[in-house]
Amino acid sequence: NITGETRLCQDSIPWSVALRDSSVQWSLAVDVCLVALFTAQHSLLAWSPVKQVLQSALGTLNRTFYCFTTALALQVLMRYWQTVTGAPCLWSVRIAPWSVWFPLLCFSLHFLCWSIICSILMIFDYPELLGIKQVYYKSLGLGDPLSHKSLPAQRLLSHFRHPVFLELVVILWLLPALSLD
Template sequence: MQESIEYKHDCGEVKDSTPWSVALRDSSVLWSLVVDLGLLGLFTAQHSVLARSPVKQVLQSVLGVLNRTAYCFTTALALQVLMRYWQPVTGAPCLWSVRHAPWSIWFPLICFSLHFLCWAVICSSLMIFDYPELVGIKQVYYGCLSLGDPLSDLSPPAQRLLSHFRHPVYLELVVILWLLPTLSLDRLLLAGVLSTYVALAHTLDKQDLAYLCVRFKSKVQLFSGATSGQSDVNNVEE
């Protein structure tokens, strides 16, 4: 807690007094940016290279039904390395920092509320899709029972969507990355690289979005039917 308070103070007051011309020649600032850029390169490379069709075919021949599980594991490992070795830039000014009342109170609350909403949408998106299939559990289950590839049971629109769908939460991720009361130089690097990666990976079209809407409506109807059915049961018991 004390470390976070000192970092906030440094970003708010001490950093603002450091000219950019001096900060960008500081070896500690440059080294932190190089390390962070390397970590981002590792994460994006793992996320992209292992998703390429030739690489997926090779891994499929070696790992079999564990291919998707291995991809999710290496993604989680790369993310842990990114968070563990990330270097905050403490010697450069912040790009912006909301410190004046009343926005110093209200703007962080707005950011928190929108971040909470975005994470709720991200969790809800997992309900639209087949979560066990996304993390590789369903592939292992089908393999143990000799049921084949679970993707073969999907409809053609679903298979088409999955061939385009690089990341399920484009807009929500961008909001989380950029909507902040304080934007430091290392956070700018994080937001810029990941936003660029998301933009380049965006290949959805109208047919994919139409399929998403249909899936969302079916999930809502299923949930509403289950809720009304439970209410009917409760009324009968009473």
């Protein structure tokens, strides 16, 4: 919530009590397992030996398969995420004048980050990031679409694996009030 108002946090409950609550423990355990599932899927499929096996088995569909399974893992994470309602906020900005200015700062930075994300997706050739362009080029016999890019562009793409990571971190974490989950 960009305004800082939240009903998810119980600031009157001390952390020592909240972390002993079985519902808080269960929610946190489920959430940690879901994050571990996503991380394992994302890392395993990016691991070089697995990548080589998938490349030999799937060929051009390798990147599309990777993006599909990552999206599926994210859907599972979002579907089964447990809200932690019995714990205090990690932080909550409610003191004047910050209760007015900090939400405005958050909104401005969120807007900037979303603008950067949209720009990056346009610049970095979104169909290629998803693997759609590779399949299309293969069906037309044009080879790898990366080979049609300039050498500086190829170098930039090889070193910039998660082009929107920082922006998503800012969007997800820079909030006036952040609950435990």
